[in-house]
Amino acid sequence: MYSQVTSASGPAAARKRGRPTAAERRAREAEILSTALAVFLRRGFGPATVEELAGAAQVTKRTIYAYFGDKDGLFTAMVKDLAVTVSLDASNDHGTLESLAARIVFRVHSDELVGLHRLVIAESRRFPELARVLHSHGDARHISRLAEHIRAECGIAYQGLAEPLFSLLLGERHRRRLLGLDPAPTAAQALSHACACLGELALDRPVSAVPAVVTPTWR
Amino acid sequence: MYSQVTSASGPAAARKRGRPTAAERRAREAEILSTALAVFLRRGFGPATVEELAGAAQVTKRTIYAYFGDKDGLFTAMVKDLAVTVSLDASNDHGTLESLAARIVFRVHSDELVGLHRLVIAESRRFPELARVLHSHGDARHISRLAEHIRAECGIAYQGLAEPLFSLLLGERHRRRLLGLDPAPTAAQALSHACACLGELALDRPVSAVPAVVTPTWR
DNA sequence: AAACAATGAGACGATGTAGTGTCATTTAAG
DNA sequence: CTTAAATGACACTACATCGTCTCATTGTTT
Numbered sequence: 001m002y003s004q005v006t007s008a009s010g011p012a013a014a015r016k017r018g019r020p021t022a023a024e025r026r027a028r029e030a031e032i033l034s035t036a037l038a039v040f041l042r043r044g045f046g047p048a049t050v051e052e053l054a055g056a057a058q059v060t061k062r063t064i065y066a067y068f069g070d071k072d073g074l075f076t077a078m079v080k081d082l083a084v085t086v087s088l089d090a091s092n093d094h095g096t097l098e099s100l101a102a103r104i105v106f107r108v109h110s111d112e113l114v115g116l117h118r119l120v121i122a123e124s125r126r127f128p129e130l131a132r133v134l135h136s137h138g139d140a141r142h143i144s145r146l147a148e149h150i151r152a153e154c155g156i157a158y159q160g161l162a163e164p165l166f167s168l169l170l171g172e173r174h175r176r177r178l179l180g181l182d183p184a185p186t187a188a189q190a191l192s193h194a195c196a197c198l199g200e201l202a203l204d205r206p207v208s209a210v211p212a213v214v215t216p217t218w219r
Numbered sequence: 220m221y222s223q224v225t226s227a228s229g230p231a232a233a234r235k236r237g238r239p240t241a242a243e244r245r246a247r248e249a250e251i252l253s254t255a256l257a258v259f260l261r262r263g264f265g266p267a268t269v270e271e272l273a274g275a276a277q278v279t280k281r282t283i284y285a286y287f288g289d290k291d292g293l294f295t296a297m298v299k300d301l302a303v304t305v306s307l308d309a310s311n312d313h314g315t316l317e318s319l320a321a322r323i324v325f326r327v328h329s330d331e332l333v334g335l336h337r338l339v340i341a342e343s344r345r346f347p348e349l350a351r352v353l354h355s356h357g358d359a360r361h362i363s364r365l366a367e368h369i370r371a372e373c374g375i376a377y378q379g380l381a382e383p384l385f386s387l388l389l390g391e392r393h394r395r396r397l398l399g400l401d402p403a404p405t406a407a408q409a410l411s412h413a414c415a416c417l418g419e420l421a422l423d424r425p426v427s428a429v430p431a432v433v434t435p436t437w438r
Numbered sequence: 439a440a441a442c443a444a445t446g447a448g449a450c451g452a453t454g455t456a457g458t459g460t461c462a463t464t465t466a467a468g
Numbered sequence: 469c470t471t472a473a474a475t476g477a478c479a480c481t482a483c484a485t486c487g488t489c490t491c492a493t494t495g496t497t498t
Contacts, residue, residue, distance in 0.1 A: 019464055020464085050457080063474085118341065128399055164419050171383065179339065200383045235446085236493045238495040241495090269487080278445080281444090
């Protein structure tokens, strides 16, 4: 209905006055949470002002305070809301271990998730609960998925390799991403990297022996 | 000479006035950098005030501004100063691969380095150079050390495993540390974890075959 | 000894921002 | 239709903090 200025660079925005309809009311909170992520990613938690956050969602400060109490409340609500969608869609978990690994690599290295991770790390002192939520919905769930697939494909004896595998899937690349040193990988690069990691743990050939010489995957 | 209030909680501090001696002058900058780390770790970059930073070093704001220009300058100087000492002392690099790995694990998971890492990640947008400096003096150097030891102990064919090994050495534990979810490991836990990682990559037995079932290392 | 440099102490101005109050406007609810 | 609720617009208060300025004090330099 309204022009959705999701990118939301300017602080000013024209919206009609008065009490919103029930549908608008429902959509408004989601809109605020969504645009708040963009603002926080671009500016960081501290430097982002409430006016910026309000302007990005085309509401006024009053509405922000009415909905979330204060800036902390908005940040908390935003992270918790996103945590639900952080992990991969479970309904797609029918592929091979390789494809699952590749999808995890791609997703976890995306600009959005890296930025969110960075925000939560930065504010983990002030919001320890958010750190727990993000981890349990992200890393922990991904490792569980990997464990299920490993058991199905390689046998239960290899199930404990899920966590090391996950560590390899992120590894140095992910640390460089958190520091802002590398761009996000393409889907092809993610797949290539995932295959290399499976090889290093000998998970691509459960009976074979010698670890392969590693080849650089992306960048 | 002076009572070293390195913990530096209170803002007020008694120090004699006037121009400092040459020795004091030399010691003062180091003192400021050292106490600034404690303050930034405890409060974060944004919330830390210049007065806190000055009080912790028992100097006044004047001195901070005279030495470093502004808050950004102090932060930059501090990180660059610390980056030099981030990696392990090279003179101790005569042990086994196992002991090197354990020392890396212990150091990189320490409260100090995790906190520094967290700070630089949080401010990587505003200070991209610091991210580069920290990474090149930290991760990159550690990986080089591992590569040298691997070549010496396991042969040149395994040298490419240095980066995956480093990834395993940090892995899930380090991400949990960044999020503030776990305490720092003890030296014994670090060694145990390092051995498990070497086993996962079959680096503890260069001719053997089957990956061992992984055992939890710490926590 | 005299002039100069560096600092502590602390006040001060300027600025930015969180959060609130007021009034007009529009829709929801009864 | 009437009343209440929610919101936009925006002024306004309160407060924190950056960075500078002045003056007294002490070491350095010549």
